Amino acid sequence: MQPVSIGLLGLGTVGAEVARLVEDRNGPFATRAGREVVLKKVAVRDRLKSRGLALPIDVLSTDPIAVAADPAVDIVVELMGGIEPARTAVLAALEAGKDVVTANKALLAEHGAELFAAARRSGRAVAFEGAVGGGIPIINTIGVGLAANRFKAMAAILNGTCNFILSSMARSGLSYAEALRQAQRLGYAEADPTLDVDGTDTAHKLAILAQLAFGASVTTSMIPKQGIDTLQSADIQYAAELGYTVKLLAVARDHGDAGLELRVAPRLVRKGSPLAEVSGPDNAIRTVGDPVGSTLISGQGAGAGPTASAVLGDLIDVIVGRAALTARSLALWPEAAPPPRLCSPKDVRGRAYLRFSIADRPGVLGSIAQVLGRHNVSIASVIQHDPGEDDQPDAPVPLVMMTHVASEADLDAALDAIDRLLVVSPPSVRLGVED
Amino acid sequence: MQPVSIGLLGLGTVGAEVARLVEDRNGPFATRAGREVVLKKVAVRDRLKSRGLALPIDVLSTDPIAVAADPAVDIVVELMGGIEPARTAVLAALEAGKDVVTANKALLAEHGAELFAAARRSGRAVAFEGAVGGGIPIINTIGVGLAANRFKAMAAILNGTCNFILSSMARSGLSYAEALRQAQRLGYAEADPTLDVDGTDTAHKLAILAQLAFGASVTTSMIPKQGIDTLQSADIQYAAELGYTVKLLAVARDHGDAGLELRVAPRLVRKGSPLAEVSGPDNAIRTVGDPVGSTLISGQGAGAGPTASAVLGDLIDVIVGRAALTARSLALWPEAAPPPRLCSPKDVRGRAYLRFSIADRPGVLGSIAQVLGRHNVSIASVIQHDPGEDDQPDAPVPLVMMTHVASEADLDAALDAIDRLLVVSPPSVRLGVED
Incomplete structure (x- = not known):
């Protein structure tokens, strides 16, 4: 069986770790890939920078797009990060009929539809385990x-x-x-x-x-x-x-x-x-x-080893042929898909943590509670510590509340009204609770 | 494209949930499988038992081996549990050239080598996500x-x-x-x-x-x-x-x-x-x-829904063709593989929790500590509560210790010696610490 030729774009910490592990002929990557894998071309910014890797000088290139399109390369592994020239290089690889492995979250989040359309046109896969969660598969x-x-x-x-x-x-x-x-x-x-x-x-x-x-x-x-x-x-x-x-x-x-x-x-x-x-x-x-x-x-979720684990897992998937089947089955970023219907704040309900800076005088807690009540927000617990010796008569003091479940729209309106009270120093702090 | 025909062996709580979800033509299972999937045959113990499922009576059979070998069945899903007749049915399915999905941990643990050898002979896959960890993939x-x-x-x-x-x-x-x-x-x-x-x-x-x-x-x-x-x-x-x-x-x-x-x-x-x-x-x-x-x-880790999730995930893998590639890449239960070299207690080191029942009199803690020391086990912490009012003069009292890292062989020998002391009521309790 012919060896598989990799074109690696980017030789930072993750790229160097991927290169090192691909070169390890006795490791689990080699066993699971089931075929010889060679680093045919590696695109770097500086050809002369030493990376502790014994790569022949003719493997190195400073042109990622040329590496991506090189007919001698079977699979392109993009680890440059950022939008350009990563986007152009990945598109060049797909158009040249190569599968792509990438760990580039920004590129996928912003240009996923374009990349996956190009992959479908050429019948290739884009694998991206390394883009989210580092080593977590x-x-x-x-x-x-x-x-x-x-x-x-x-x-x-x-x-x-x-x-x-x-x-x-x-x-x-x-x-x-x-x-x-x-x-x-x-x-x-x-x-x-x-x-x-x-x-x-x-x-x-x-x-x-x-x-x-x-x-x-x-x-x-x-x-x-x-x-x-x-x-x-x-x-x-x-x-x-x-x-x-x-x-x-x-x-x-x-x-x-x-x-x-x-x-x-x-x-x-x-x-x-x-x-x-x-x-x-x-x-x-x-x-x-x-x-x-x-x-x-x-x-x-990050680091050379964990991200290399994800990239090499993808590479095995591509080499054994699973990635192509997964790409077809998942049908990601379908063409002409409508944007999702996003729900409005009135449909989202949850508990909230609130912190107000209030004037330390009678009746303030009452008036805040009243505004919350008017907006259907009920209070589950309150923290107000005695400011004690540090008490400066006119300094605002913190008032912390945990609410019961309320709609985001009601919380928006209540906070808006509270921040307009004279006894409150805006802006008040609000954090949601994940139950 | 021809629909895929399933032969389901077993219609307990997991089997019934799998059947229900396979019949849901609009769910994620149908979408991800990408082909129509039909329950062609279902092997049950009692054909007349109602299961809240609208299965035609001619789909039901009381002969799992006949279902497994039925030429009208493409994929066999074994959810009977236990060794027999599950083993014979799975072997019959593999010999008849069908892929198998199973959640049967006992069968795999005891007869994995035989099943995977049969799968290799017929070029088929055995997928078993449901066998370990329920819904956890x-x-x-x-x-x-x-x-x-x-x-x-x-x-x-x-x-x-x-x-x-x-x-x-x-x-x-x-x-x-x-x-x-x-x-x-x-x-x-x-x-x-x-x-x-x-x-x-x-x-x-x-x-x-x-x-x-x-x-x-x-x-x-x-x-x-x-x-x-x-x-x-x-x-x-x-x-x-x-x-x-x-x-x-x-x-x-x-x-x-x-x-x-x-x-x-x-x-x-x-x-x-x-x-x-x-x-x-x-x-x-x-x-x-x-x-x-x-x-x-x-x-x-268990239950109808989680286990069905695992079984249906495997079924998608088999239908889209991924399972066959995974089986080849993983080469599980290889033929003539030597048993693993198991390490001996002297090579395993860890901390241990110990509880002794001792006579409540002077010098006992000292003699136990001495025995531990002689066997290279050093003590990290000790709990001995004052028995207080419940104190019966001759009743043994508990003595609890946490050790520093020691070898299992040393701990074995020390406990053995301590349990022979006259002031100790054997057997002493020992639990390892997972650090």
């Missing part, structure tokens, strides 16, 4: 293992940087800024962490998972998102006092005729529940399906 | 999603009955007998729970998982097993005091040249760790692989 779990299910809901921790920062804030009482600096020092956050901490990365991944689980043509722009960059450590401490942990969650929930709920936001999760116990840089995905019920899968 | 996760990994260790909760009983004992302080009766009342334990509570069911499942993850020809008889039926509630309470939960774990660990460690036993798991938080009838599997690191998957 979530794409395979939802798309194959749980393929017979109608998914009803999903709640997931998909960004290791944010989960690490939130874990530090909860454990050590650090502020967001301090926890971010610590994460950067330890290599869990990039120098420019914007796309991680503002929820964009999580929204990219949710768009892909929602496409897979609900067959909905979701793009990132449809997903309301709130990051962790505006979270205050006080809210993490009050949540802990109430028995909750704050997690940046990607949530998708099918409300039937009312539509699909999608969101990325920091939410309260009850301590002791599986998602609450996912700490540090780990990721986890909880799905609810019919007939399987609730399932959770967790593990390392 | 663990076979697909280990065999496909994590296919590029070298597995190093696995620790799993694979029996929902035992986990339910242990959760009740821990939460409510019930004795084993009381917790078992409660589980039976609630439908979580069968009238004769022997194979669940003595660890046999867990050992069957571990044999299958070890075969898959380590490529080792493991049969149930190779696995040392201890059930929960001899557990005393005192040990669950002392474990809790030390910060641990007791779980019935299936453990497999690759010790390299020293061999493979396999065991089924109640073990201590630190509270707050993912396996410790799996409560009630749920199952969970934690694997450690290279390069992926640690991964956990959990969900409902």
Whole structure:
């Protein structure tokens, strides 16, 4: 049997680990692939940079699009990240009749429809396990293992940087800024962490998972998102006092005729529940399906080893021929699919954590409670600590409430009205509870 | 395209749920299978029993072997359980050139080599996701999603009955007998729970998982097993005091040249760790692989819906053609494979929980500690409560210890010597700690 030739685009930490493991002829990858696999071409930015890999110099190229289109390459593995030139290279590979393995979540979330249309035209597969959840085989779990299910809901921790920062804030009482600096020092956050901490990365991944689980043509722009960059450590401490942990969650929930709920936001999760116990840089995905019920899968959501595990799993799938069958069976990003019907705030109901900054004088709690009541929001519990010795007569004091189940529309209206009260310093804080 | 004809063997709760979902022409099963699927024949014990299913009477048969061999049947789904006549029926199906989907863990654990040899001879696949972990797609996760990994260790909760009983004992302080009766009342334990509570069911499942993850020809008889039926509630309470939960774990660990460690036993798991938080009838599997690191998957380990999810997922795999490719790539239960090299107690090291019944008099703790020390077992912590008012002068009192890491061989020898001391009432209790 002819060896399979790989064209690898990108030789960063993940790319180098993939290259190393492909070259290991006695490892499980070689056994499971069942055929000899050779790195035919590797596209890099700098041909002279040493990577601790003994790659012949003529394997290296600085032109990813040429590598993708090279007739000597059978399968293209795209690990460059970003939109361009990754998009052009993947399209070139598909048009040249090659299967593609990619770990590029932004590319799929933004251009999935275009890529999958090109794949269908050429009868090829795009495998993307590494794009979501690092080493956690979530794409395979939802798309194959749980393929017979109608998914009803999903709640997931998909960004290791944010989960690490939130874990530090909860454990050590650090502020967001301090926890971010610590994460950067330890290599869990990039120098420019914007796309991680503002929820964009999580929204990219949710768009892909929602496409897979609900067959909905979701793009990132449809997903309301709130990051962790505006979270205050006080809210993490009050949540802990109430028995909750704050997690940046990607949530998708099918409300039937009312539509699909999608969101990325920091939410309260009850301590002791599986998602609450996912700490540090780990990721986890909880799905609810019919007939399987609730399932959770967790593990390392980033890093060279875990992501290489996902990429090589995809590569085995492509080589043994499974990926092509899966692509046909899943029919992802179908052409001319209508966008999903998104449900409106009045159809989404849940409990909420609220924190108000109020003037420390009689009657304030009463007037806030009155506004909430007028909007059908009832209060489950209240925390108001005696400010004690630090009491400055005119300083606003915090008032924390946990509500019973209410509609988002009612909560919107109530908060809006409360923030206009003279005794309240806006904006009030509101976090949803994931039950 | 011709419809696919299913021969279903067994119409218990899982079989009836599978039948119902196959008949749902608009559900995700139909969509993902991509072809019409019909229930051609259903083997039952009693043709006249009503099952709430509108099956034509000529579909029903009381002869599973005839159904398995029927030329009108394309795929056989075996949900009878037990060894015979399931084994003969599955072999008949494979010999007649049909793919088989089964959820029969005992059959695979005991006769996997024979079934897979027959499948290879006829070029057919045996898919068995439903055999381990109910709805949790663990076979697909280990065999496909994590296919590029070298597995190093696995620790799993694979029996929902035992986990339910242990959760009740821990939460409510019930004795084993009381917790078992409660589980039976609630439908979580069968009238004769022997194979669940003595660890046999867990050992069957571990044999299958070890075969898959380590490529080792493991049969149930190779696995040392201890059930929960001899557990005393005192040990669950002392474990809790030390910060641990007791779980019935299936453990497999690759010790390299020293061999493979396999065991089924109640073990201590630190509270707050993912396996410790799996409560009630749920199952969970934690694997450690290279390069992926640690991964956990959990969900409902039994019941009609979850098991049907697994069976239908397999059926989709068979229908779209993936199962045949997976069977070839995984090469399970290879012919003439040597049995695994099992490691000896001296190569297995870990911490242990010990409870002695000792005479309440001076010097006893000292002599026990001396024996432990002579066998290289050092003590990490000790619990001995003042027996207080209940003190009967001659009644033995409990002495609980947690050791540092020691070899199993040393612990064996130390316990043996301690149980021969005149001041100790044997047998002493020993439970391993899963770190």
